[in-house]
Amino acid sequence: MADIDKRMTLKDAVSKFIHDGDVVYYGGFQIHVPMALTHEIIRQKKRHLTTIESSTDVGGLDLMVGAGCVTEIHTAWIMNWYVKAPYAIRRAFNKGHLKRFDISNFGATTAMMAGFMGIPFMPIRGNIGTDMMKHNQTDLREVVDPFTGKKTTVVRAWRADVAIIHAQKVDRLGNVISYGTRGVTDEFGANGAKRGVIVTAEEIVEPEVTRTDPDRVIVPYFKTLAVVHCPYGAHPSACRGYYGLDIRFSQYQGRYERHEELLPAFLDEWVYGCKDQEAYIEKYKSKFGQKGLDLLKPKLGFAPSPKMGVDYGYHDPVCWKGVPMYTDDRLDAFEKALAAKKGGK
């Protein structure tokens, strides 16, 4: 196997693999939101992006829309829950700068599952009878079930050009290890991406380590374009086992999102003013202190490790060499008689 080292800087990952006009799968939900990548996309002033995801919290997508990077979104739910609204998205929609296509959560998940499976559309129970059906014919249609003749709602398959996700661990080849509460659709949205996946992770592990627990891999290396070592890459959302949700920072950021005239100041200070994620975290420490980060440390049930040992052990099939076939008189007699009958014809 070719050992291609895909590690690179956040800056290189975004400049090489995200192009203006791309459809981007936006990872996470209320945790594992790819915030470091969000900031980098804003810094590099990417334009006319379309995003697909099922639900996304902590205002990452609100910032991207507010900064003018995203002009079309397909979603079930977007806001910064800690200020209770998607303010920049609301303003962009009102001004006609943003096209928005609404669908239910499972509608979005199903659309990405269809993309993941490489099929054109998939049936779904929800959405029928609502205004989402009326206003989002781009994603939702009614067809006749060929088996029963009944009306059935279907969603179009969603496939991004490129996916951006955050995970706990990744190896240099790009095997992505995500566990616990990984959001809801990263495996579908990422694997369904046409060009591939950009992943930021808390830790880089050796491929030999990944291969001791391959059940944890949600994206295999051949789908991965870029690997970025990025501690706190999902902040202020959570990364299970590493840090919890930073409610206070989300509220702080949300108060900036709320006011059109204030948002540029937030972007100047926290995004344009920080050259990378490390600088963003340093900025956090200097403004709000190390204690803010310390509060996020896992305390409940996160450590040390599951009590149930998982043994992937298996026998070596070579052990069958030289072992005669199992048989008995009845099987032998039956097969012999059958052969004689066939031979007789």
Place this chain on the structure above:
Amino acid sequence: MANYKLTELMTIRCAREISDGEVVFVGVGLPIMVAAYAFATHAPNMIMLTEGGAIRATAPQALAITVDDPAAFLGGDATFGMLATMAALQRGEVDVAFIGGAQIDKFGNINSTGAGDWSKKESFTYFAGSGGANDMATSGKRVLAIMPQDKKKFVEKCEYITTPGFLGGPGEREALGMIGGGPDCVVSTMGVYRFDEDTKEMYLAEFFPGQSVDKIKAACAWDLRVSPNVIETTVPTEEELKILRALDPTGFYLG
């Protein structure tokens, strides 16, 4: 009589709608608080499902702030993801779909997409969107909703139907092939509502202490029907409040 907050009354009243042993799909917001309280009191055998994908037979160790909060997953029974919990809904295995919203109409349709006319883009005020509420209300056996109430929130017809109630009236859900039974109970900031079996219209069943039928009718944009057996909601006991408050020590949900 015990002193209590409105959020506490609403939570305790909502919890009474959950029977022990039921499969409850818990939406974001106060429903999380209600589930924690139901687990701690009369429904220890409840099965809790979340959009984030947690399936659990025990109460979370810590109060989850959202439905995808690791706290909802800690010590869960299965944490496969949204695919598993939403698929359970689509298979018709969820007894109670427990949701919130921003606006509700007389047939129990819910709007969580935005205020105004969607086609007039310049004036439409976007909220977060459906999330899983639409999926939950389409396929859950019965829907329990918790809503703020005033004349703009209790309307004749939702400005945008995000989540189906009985749509335009009797028979419409069935005609569209929905497997869920539709809205069963709404708990607002003023009282408790149920739905007429024949007309599918929402009617007032209980008013909260301090409210009256007249006040509630004035905070409703259509001519609200009132049950001939309307009653005042039973106030929470000291014991109930003690259990509830211990579950939300920071007042995140209860204030």
